[in-house]
Amino acid sequence: MSRKPVKGEYIETDTGNKVSRKAILIGTQHIMLGGKTVIQAEAMIRGDLARTGQAVSGSAAAPGSNTAVAIGRYCYLSKGCCLRPPGRIYKGTFTFLPLRLGDHVFIGEGTVVQAATIGSHVYIGQNVVVGEFSIIKDYVRVLEGAVIPPNMVIPSFSIVAGQPARVIGEVPEGGHEAFELRELYKTVGNNPQPLPV
Amino acid sequence: MCAIRFAAHDVSPRSLSPYTVPTASLRSEVVVSRQKGTGPLAVQSLETAPEPSLLTAESASAAPPSGPWILACSYCNWNSAEIGVKFDKPQGIFSQLSKLRHGEDHSKHSSAGDVSPKKGDAVPESTSARFAAMKSFYNAQNNTNSPNSSSLSNLMDYGLSSPGALTRIMNLYSGNNIGGLGKPKAKSSIMREADSASEGFRVADLDESAAISKLRREGYGGTVTNGQTKLQVEEGARFADELWPIPYLLRTKRSKRCPVCRHIISKPESKVGNTRWRIRLVANNSIPSISIKPLNPASSTPGTSDLLVPLQPAQFLLTFKNPMFEEIKVTLATPATTPGRFASRVTVLCPEFHIDANTDTDMYLEDVLKDGEKGAGRKRGDESTSQQAEAGKIWERGRNWVSIVVEVIPASIRAELGQGALKEDEDILEIPMLIRLEWEGDVSQDQVGTTAGKEKDTREKKELAYWCAIGIGRISQE
Numbered sequence: 001m002s003r004k005p006v007k008g009e010y011i012e013t014d015t016g017n018k019v020s021r022k023a024i025l026i027g028t029q030h031i032m033l034g035g036k037t038v039i040q041a042e043a044m045i046r047g048d049l050a051r052t053g054q055a056v057s058g059s060a061a062a063p064g065s066n067t068a069v070a071i072g073r074y075c076y077l078s079k080g081c082c083l084r085p086p087g088r089i090y091k092g093t094f095t096f097l098p099l100r101l102g103d104h105v106f107i108g109e110g111t112v113v114q115a116a117t118i119g120s121h122v123y124i125g126q127n128v129v130v131g132e133f134s135i136i137k138d139y140v141r142v143l144e145g146a147v148i149p150p151n152m153v154i155p156s157f158s159i160v161a162g163q164p165a166r167v168i169g170e171v172p173e174g175g176h177e178a179f180e181l182r183e184l185y186k187t188v189g190n191n192p193q194p195l196p197v
Numbered sequence: 198m199c200a201i202r203f204a205a206h207d208v209s210p211r212s213l214s215p216y217t218v219p220t221a222s223l224r225s226e227v228v229v230s231r232q233k234g235t236g237p238l239a240v241q242s243l244e245t246a247p248e249p250s251l252l253t254a255e256s257a258s259a260a261p262p263s264g265p266w267i268l269a270c271s272y273c274n275w276n277s278a279e280i281g282v283k284f285d286k287p288q289g290i291f292s293q294l295s296k297l298r299h300g301e302d303h304s305k306h307s308s309a310g311d312v313s314p315k316k317g318d319a320v321p322e323s324t325s326a327r328f329a330a331m332k333s334f335y336n337a338q339n340n341t342n343s344p345n346s347s348s349l350s351n352l353m354d355y356g357l358s359s360p361g362a363l364t365r366i367m368n369l370y371s372g373n374n375i376g377g378l379g380k381p382k383a384k385s386s387i388m389r390e391a392d393s394a395s396e397g398f399r400v401a402d403l404d405e406s407a408a409i410s411k412l413r414r415e416g417y418g419g420t421v422t423n424g425q426t427k428l429q430v431e432e433g434a435r436f437a438d439e440l441w442p443i444p445y446l447l448r449t450k451r452s453k454r455c456p457v458c459r460h461i462i463s464k465p466e467s468k469v470g471n472t473r474w475r476i477r478l479v480a481n482n483s484i485p486s487i488s489i490k491p492l493n494p495a496s497s498t499p500g501t502s503d504l505l506v507p508l509q510p511a512q513f514l515l516t517f518k519n520p521m522f523e524e525i526k527v528t529l530a531t532p533a534t535t536p537g538r539f540a541s542r543v544t545v546l547c548p549e550f551h552i553d554a555n556t557d558t559d560m561y562l563e564d565v566l567k568d569g570e571k572g573a574g575r576k577r578g579d580e581s582t583s584q585q586a587e588a589g590k591i592w593e594r595g596r597n598w599v600s601i602v603v604e605v606i607p608a609s610i611r612a613e614l615g616q617g618a619l620k621e622d623e624d625i626l627e628i629p630m631l632i633r634l635e636w637e638g639d640v641s642q643d644q645v646g647t648t649a650g651k652e653k654d655t656r657e658k659k660e661l662a663y664w665c666a667i668g669i670g671r672i673s674q675e
Contacts (some may be wrong), residue, residue: 087624131271138472149272155448156472164272173463174366174479 008190009041012015018189023077030068034075034103043077045069049085049096068096072103074181081111085149086132097133104181109163110143115148119156121179139171139179205290268442277442289638291444298441324433331397338388381460411436452476484634485517485552486525489667492586492602504624504673507609512586515545518598519552523636526551529600530631539672543628544587547601603628607672619674626669633662 010018015035023039025031027047039045049067068085075118077083087096099113102120107113111128118124125144130136132150140154143161154160159169186193265283268290269276269610279284284293391398421429434440452464464476483536492512505511521526529548534540586592586602593600607626610619637656 147272151271157448164270173453173474173477174481175476176479177479195622 005172010189012189013193016185018185020026027068030066032067032070034070034072036073036185037071037075037077038185040076040079042080044082044084045077046082047085049087051097052093052095067098069099069101071101072102072105074185075101075105075107076181076184077107078111078126079108082113083107084112084114086114086116088133102138104179106179106181106184108155114150121176123179141171143168199594214250265462280441282439282442288651290339294442294444298423326397327397329397330395331391334391334396408435482520484663485519485525485632487665488516488518489669490514490516503670505605505606505607505670506673506675507611510604510606511669512601514592514600515553515603515667516598516600520555520597521636521638522554522556523555523638524551525636526636528633528635529601529634531628535608535626535628538623539610539613541608541626541672542606544604545601545630546604548593550599550601553594553597553600605669610672610674624672624674626672628667628669629664631662631664632668633660635660 001141006117007021010020011027011037012018013033015037017033017035017037019025019039020041020043025039025047026045027050029087031045032048032051038117047068052065068135069083071083073170080151083099083101085096087094089095090097092109094166097116099115099117101118102122104121105118106123108124108126108128110126111124111130113124114132114134115130116133118130119140119179120136121139122136122142124136124142125146127145128142129147131148131152134148134151135153136142136148137154137156137158139157141159142148142154142165143159145163146161146165147163148154148160148165152165154165154167158167159171160166161168183195187195265285267283269279282294282297284290286293303533382614398661413505415436419438421434421437425434425437426439429440429443450465450467453462455462460478461476463474463517465471466475490513492514517527527550528544530545531545531664533544534542586604591599592602605628610624636659639656640657
């Protein structure tokens with residue numbers, strides 16, 4: 001009891017993930033974090049919605065083989081967002097399918113993500129709904145309040161907004177650095193650094 | 198590189214999602230169509246027609262679902278069965294659609310040049326088909342008109358990229374074709390205009406009574422919106438039920454070249470799915486970066502909003518960071534009041550300053566450490582004396598950055614909102630700022646006009662000026 005560490009707001013793992021103690025992670029055995037990912041308070045990841053059906057094939061399946069949510073490096077899940085694997089009827093039974101996030105994905109406050117795949121360097125603003133089985137490619141900016149309909153595919157370098165969401169613009173060549181989340185990663189945690197000048 | 202690709206991975210048909218089908222067979226197209234009623238256009242995706250036998254695939258080794266297929270929007274629940282569009286297979290939607298529309302393969306029309314007017318007995322309907330028919334008709338007319346290639350048609354060729362263009366122009370001037378000048382006059386009467394539908398001719402339908410009565414019947418809701426007309430130019434739809442699913446324009450890969458020095462500025466990787474760039478020279482990397490933050494963040498007590506209080510002076514720190522390896526002199530200029538309906542007052546306390554050069558990256562770490570110590574020491578010292586923003590003096594200086602103070606007095610929106618409602622984002626306070634940079638750099642080698650052979654050590658004065666807008670925040674509407 002004497003070696004009890006001082007509790008910070010975040011749990012920092014060896015791989016550099018910073019997970020808020022107030023984050024709601026369900027079914028953690030089905031959640032894969034790539035490292036250096038920030039999960040803020042009240043962010044919810046529904047790892048319990050893992051694929052069903054083929055789980056019978058070998059009871060000693062390797063851990064992580066049935067991933068529900070896979071997150072890359074330097075992702076940032078803001079307060080109150082929700083990652084929820086998409087589900088549908090497959091071969092006669094309803095099943096959930098994995099939700100994959102690339103690297104440097106920012107998810108704004110109150111956003112619900114039910115995409116199939118989100119690429120790398122994607123910025124999703126506040127209060128966005130990303131519909132089931134939508135696919136977002138790399139370097140995409142989703143403006144706040146957008147509603148991305150299910151099954152929509154958003155090509156790379158798009159700026160997306162509206163209800164329903166539509167491509168309204170293009171990310172210029174000079175705008176790529178803005179998607180980097182390394183600096184933002186350093187500003188949270190138990191000993192946050194200020195943003196460099 | 199600049200080809201518009203009409204291919205792959207843009208929408209996944211629902212029953213062909215990446216989970217059920219190898220990606221190689223996933224060739225489908227996004228189709229934009231109308232939303233029911235006056236609503237906006239919606240992005241569609243492919244779906245099988247809701248037939249009960251398909252929805253309840255019984256065995257695990259069931260055959261892949263077969264058609265008919267429809268386009269369906271999962272946002273507004275519109276589907277293409279409503280306008281009677283169904284597909285036999287989930288691939289090649291574009292050609293299937295144009296077949297449905299025009300009764301023939303669209304690709305025949307796109308390769309228009311050699312289609313003779315005889316071949317297209319079917320009356321061309323779409324604009325592009327009529328254009329192709331008309332073009333081939335007039336081509337034929339031109340050919341029959343000038344079998345011995347008169348000097349007139351020769352003249353048309355001159356502008357084209359012919360290697361012998363210059364010699365031919367010289368021939369023109371040397372009077373070789375003086376004799377030829379008389380010829381074209383004699384035979385210009387043979388040419389005729391297109392006059393039948395197979396030649397691309399269409400009589401304008403001046404009887405609008407059907408359209409007018411339809412407009413009466415269906416009202417404003419039955420017409421297309423402005424946005425829809427813009428998207429569906431070729432379809433020429435005027436009523437909502439004439440709208441047609443059209444393909445989504447895919448992104449093109451473009452490279453850019455500097456107009457002055459001909460350097461390639463940006464060049465993307467040529468592979469379709471790759472988002473990397475082979476060359477990407479961005480101006481942002483060679484002009485000072487600007488960041489902005491409130492001078493006294495502590496003063497805003499938690500609970501109060503981030504909105505700017507009208508008519509109350511607020512001070513902000515503008516930090517300029519120099520990425521260049523030369524010391525630069527910065528001159529700033531702003532209008533005294535911001536443009537627009539709500540004029541806020543702006544004062545830049547120090548509009549002229551120097552920023553030290555950026556240093557090489559291998560010395561970077563050392564510098565940062567030194568810099569950190571220095572900065573910390575000064576900051577601590579400042580706290581005791583409670584630094585005041587002074588006109589003409591910079592606030593803080595680092596290795597390659599300088600902070601200055603900008604004071605704004607936000608306009609009162611309520612006081613000036615006499616004439617009409619607040620438009621979208623009109624309450625945002627933005628400062629237009631002219632930034633002028635001066636520095637001494639190496640004589641650039643890449644400029645077109647510079648004569649080679651000058652000594653390389655010479656330095657020249659360079660300057661650069663540009664406008665930018667600095668967003669401060671929203672003004673409270675109290």
